[in-house]
Amino acid sequence: MKSLLKVLVAATASAASVLVISAVAFAATPAQNAATISVSQVSQSSDNLTLSARFGASAAGSKVTFFVQTQEFAGHGWMAVGSASASSSGEATYTYTPTWTGSTVFGAAVGSETSVTSPSVTGSFNVLKDPTGLPQSVIEYARPLGGAGGVLVKSLLATVAIIWVLLLGALLLVIVRMPRLAGEAVIDESRRD
Amino acid sequence: MRKVSQKKSSSDELSVISEESCGCSVDGQSCTITSMVEAGEPAASDDKEFSRRRFLSLLGAAAGAAAVIGSGIELLSYRAYAQGLPQTNGWTGNSGVTGSGAATMASSEAPPTHQWAMVIDLSMCNGCKSCTAACQKAHYLTPDQTWIDVFTLTDAEGKTYPMPRPCMQCENPPCLHVCPVHATFRQDQGVVLVDQERCIGCRMCMAACPYQARYFNWNSNVQYPKLSVPPSPEMPVPQRLGTVGKCTFCVGNLNNGLLSECAAGCPMGAIYNGDLKTDVAVNSLGSTVKLSSFLYDNNAVTFKPEQNTHPRVWYIQGDGQDLNDNKASQSS
Amino acid sequence: MKEMEINEKALLAEDGGGKAAQTGWSAEVRRAAVAPMTGKTSTTWKLIVAVCSLFVLAGIGTWLYQLKHGLGAAGYNDQAFWAVYIVDVIAFIGVSYGGAVISAILRLTGQSWRAPLTRLAEGTALVTVAIGALYIFPHLGRPERFWEIVVFVNTSSPLFWDFIAIGTYVLATVIFFYLPLVPDMAIVNRMLGKKNRPIQYKVYNLLSLKWLGTEKQRRLLHGAMSLVALIIVPLAVSVHSVLSWAFATTSRPGWMETVFPPYFVVAALYSGTALVIVVASAFRKGYHLEKYIHTRHFVRLGYVMAAMGLVYAYLTLADLLSEGYTGITSGWIYQTVLGRWAIPFWFYVVVGEVMPIALVAVKRTRNIKGMTIASLGVVISLWIKRIVIVLPPVTQPLIGNQWGTYHFTWVSVTITLAGVAAIPLGLMLLFRVLPVLSIDEMEEMGEIGSTEQISEFTAAAEKRLAVGATNGNGHANGNVNGHSNGDAVPVTQGEVQ
Known part of the structure; x- marks a missing residue:
């Protein structure tokens, strides 16, 4: 957990710098640099998660890409899971189906999936259930007779x-x-x- | 038991910390490699754990085998994989059965947390054969033993392109069906392994494999180093004379959060290790992609789909490359 | 082995045998059948046995060498992972079917002329199936783990069914060989007595099941033999089909052929008939069976062989044509017909099809010599044809276009020659302890049924009986084959040449 926090701190620090740059570029309201990401369960009956990120009004209408940090294959890299358009208030939401359980770091950044490779804001969420089974291809193979x-x-x-x-x-x-x-x-x- | 798990978790932490402190992914890998070797030893001596696993697996197999084609007396065939190699996953049921994922899911409380896969981006591959070299070095193979081999195929323009071929880790593996003694088995993470302690050397699997992915230990004059762990299906070193071998997908590496040797050794980042369960794929350049979208967006294909083998290795083709063109794979 | 004397009283059938059995001809049969079991062996016999034993021992030694050094010593490699030894398995078990099926079909259809041939045919079947089954061991990389097939059963493996099929077939062959021996062993014991062969006497006494040749015993034996013969025909067909499915159930072009089961079965019958002709020819000459095995026998077997040869040629064409025409996976066909395997393939076409069928078709060559040459050609070229069936598909590249190669080494050649040498060795040793002719059956069929040159031989036999067994010289009448009856030495000295 300690190490996780360290990562979080590092990530937020870099996010802040990004936001400062964007603020200069857009010359928009400087007060709203508290970009956040929040994660919640879609509903009681669904194990899917709602990822919502606020980037302020400056991001209104632009694409927001959501990330999840993988825990596999050495890299511990950021995997873009999808993107959504930000609303007029600069908020974007994306429904994500978690594929593993445990404490997971989510992130978001302004930009399309091809233009950004890492999030500008991150937050961690303890995923308790993942609704995914094995992919269809794992289950199904048919041989005649x-x-x-x-x-x-x-x-x-x-x-x-x-x-x-x-x-x-x-x-x-x-x-x-x-x-x-x-x-x-x-x-x-x-x-x- | 407790001691083992403690040691494991400590090594996990170690890998996280080292990754952090190094900051560079390449360094991080080298750090974690050493930690993996450490973690390997205690698991090897854990007999109780082994027999419990085996029992659980038999239970799982009992439920699963009914659904299996030509199941027969397959339960007898089970031999626990990974005796001697560390497992980061708690779940160890249902190994070694031809059973499908459906059976796995139904019969066990805790499904496998990983389903290993691979994506090879042919448009990135430059045919340097670094993958082959890295693999052969790591597994102490002779030059003609190619767990991953690079073939030369012809594209639509008549130009040649390199095509790396590991074991396809088929979900419907012909090699597994034809093995008379169940020396080939499929563990719960979808990796097809060979038990060289059981193989009788009939080579029926070599005949059945449509990918030429298997080789045989023909000669006795091969020198092997002594490793701290005994040979296992996941790390068959030293290999047994007169038995069959093939790519193990470096399942030990994958379970320790590392890339396979070929993927790590690819300077072009053409080889991605993937996990169908978590839908993640990563290559040696550190680029992390969502596996399903990556395959979909790039029109990924499997090799020889007509064989109904359902490979766990996908290929992304470049311009004009057609992996399943008969002209390329068959010539007179 | 010590010399044994034939009990003259036992030369005549006691009862039960057909009427012809009571004639002097029956005594002749008994002498000829038992002669190789008595007395000293000739130098030729000893020489052949010694040479064959040497080959067999060399083969076993080479196998031990191969065990130590790996199958690579036999020329195997990853793109030629199945080669000589699996061909040996198919070829030897194949020729075995020929012997068994020929014998069984002739028995079931009541062909009385079969009688002098059945023991030879069944003996060949027994010896060759044993050799063929043994070739599984050099084929395996880890023969010492063979028992695992029984313990870790995988019913979806073609090799499991191969194991079942070969096991069942071996059982059937042994029973099929044993049943007609029951009366013969009683006869042998009566003829040779207890003296000088106490152990053999005891064993035969046990195995002959108190055979007296009564009507009821005969009926029982015939019933059992008919049942086994009835089973062995479909069994032989299915067993070789199962062998072919070890190839045809893989997805390899050239092996995954619908034609494979009949292809293998017909090849087995073709080469099997040919080997029966070769064996009959050799033993006719070496064991002085000219009076019982005639040109007619060879010609009839030759007809069967030619028919099988035509069917096999047809199946070969059927195998090659469809894939070669579409060209989808025809790389192996090109290599077979025109490429690197062209020489063995066309050798098969000429020596294994054209030559034998021509020899059968032309009346002038339709004799013992012609049939023997034709059969030798068939046996050899069908082994080569199996190589051509196995190697092109196995060496073909499934990815890319790098063809594999296979080189014969001294290891594989020595081990294969051991099997070849084991056929005469096995048969000669077998007929050292068992009668080379099926005595009881021949007596049952009677002289008329069993022989062709009725009048000549009846005359010869009667004259012989009148002269007595001790008189060796004097007449050379009536033998169509130019072999003088008078040459037959008195059986008390019975030499085997």
Whole structure:
């Protein structure tokens, strides 16, 4: 957590500098440089999250891109998850479906997905549930007659078993019956005598 | 048990801190690599954990196997993967079954937190074969053992372009279906692995693989270094003579928050490691993309889709490149 | 082995045998069948056994070498991962089907002329199936783990079903070989007695199941044999189909062919019939069976072989044409017909199809020599044809256009030659302890059924009986093959050449 805070602090610091530059460029109301991002659950029934970012009226109408910080593959980089247009009050919201749980850092920046690569504001949120299952491609693969596999295997094994029973049965019958038949023949002959 | 988890979490912290302090992603990697090796040792000796996992897996497998094609007596086949390698994920059920993700989800309380994938951007690849070299160095392979190989294909203009080919980690792997002893198995994160301690060397899997992704340990004159961990399906060093091998997706690296060797070794950033579950993909240049949109926006394709193998490796094609053009893959 | 004398009293069938069995011809049959089991062996016999044993031992030694150094020593590589040994498995098990199916079909259709051939055919089937099954071990990289197939069963693997199929077929072949032996072992024991062979006597006594040849015993045995013959025909077909599916269930162009199961079955019957002809020809000469196996037998088997050859040529065309025409995945076809595999392919076409069929078609060559040459050509070229079926698809590039190569090494050649040498060795050792002719069956069919040159041989046999077995010289009548009856040495000295 301590390390997370450090990251947060660093991120906000850089965000502030960005905002200062933008303020100069637009020469807009300087008081409103407290850009924020907030995260909330969409509703009681939905595990999706509403990401909303305020950049003030200066950002009205422009694209706002939302980010999430990944925890995989060494980079811990910012992944753009989508973008939305800011309202006249400079607020943009985006409905995000979380794909993992745990404390997650979200961010937003003014600009389209191709023009910005990292957020100007960040905030952390503890995601408790992620509604995503595995992607469709993981679940689904079809082979023709795939479902028949079990039945096929069983019937094939049964066929093999029948063949073995027939073969060994024939052998066993000969082994058991043959000496008896010989015995009968001997008895017959002795009677004849 | 507790000791192990403590050590693991400490190594996790270590990696975060080091990443922070270095500030540079390349340095961060080198730091975490050392921490991974440390974390590897205690897990290796944890037999209880192993058997519990195995039991859980069998339970999971029991529920899942019904849905499996030609399931037969597949439960017997299970052999726990990753004996000896650290796992950052808590969930370890249902390994080694051909079962689909659906079965996994249904049969277990905690689904896998990762589903590894890969994206190869052919428009970025310059054919330098650094991926092959990095992979062979890290896994102590001989020059002809190529977990990732770079082939030369022809595009629509008749120009050639390089095409790296790792194991496709198919979701419907032909190699797995044909293995008579279940030496090939698919662990719960979707990675297809070979158990060289079980493989009988029949090479049926090599015949079945449409991607030439498998090789065989033909000769006994290969020298291997002694590692601190015993050979495992995830890190088969030393390899066994007379058994089959293939790319392991560096699943140990991925589970430790690292890139695979080939992706990390690619100077062009053409290879992305991805996670279908979290929908993230990252390359060696540190560019992080949302996997699903990345694939969609770039018209990503899989190799030989007609084979119905459902690879976990996607390709992004450049101008005129057509991976599945028959002329390129078949010639007289 | 010590010399054994034939009990003269046992030369005549006791009862039960057909009427012809009571004639002197029956005594001749018994002498000829049992002669190789008695007495000293000739120098030629010893030499052949010694040379073949050497080859087999060399093969086993080479296999041990290969175990130590890896399959790379046999020329294998990642783009030629299946090669010689799987071809050996297919080829040897294939020729085995020929022997078994020929024998079974002739038995089921009541072809009485089969009688002198059945033991040879079934013996060939038994020996070759054993050799073929053993080739699985050099094929595997880790043969010591073979037991895992039974323990870690994967029913979706074609190799599991291969294992089941071969196992079932071996069982059927053993039973099919044993059943007709029941009366013969009783006869052998009666003829050779206990002296000098106490252990063999005991074993045969046990295995002959107190055979007396009564009507009821005969009916029981025939019933069992018919059942096994009935099973073995579809079994042989399905087993070789399963073998072919080890190839055809992969997605490899050139292997994933719908034609493969019949392709393999017909190849097996074709080469199997050919090997029966070769074996019959060799044993006819070496074991003095000229009186029982005639030109007619060879010609009839030759017809069967030619028919199979035509079907096989048709299937080869069917395999190549459709893919070659569309050209979708035809790289392997080009390499087979015109490319790097053209020489072995056209060798098969000429020596394995044109030559044998021509030899059967032309009346002048339709004799024992012609049939033998044709069969030898078929056996050899069908092994080569299997190489051509396996190697082009396996070496083809599935990505890019780098073709793989396979080079024969001394390791693979030595191990393959061991199997080839094991056929005569196995048969010669087999017929050292078991009668080379199916005595009881021949007696049952009678002289008329079993032989063709009825009058000549009846005359010869009767005269022979009158003269007595001790008289070795004197007449050279009636043998169409120019082999004098008089050459046959008295059986008490019975040599095998």
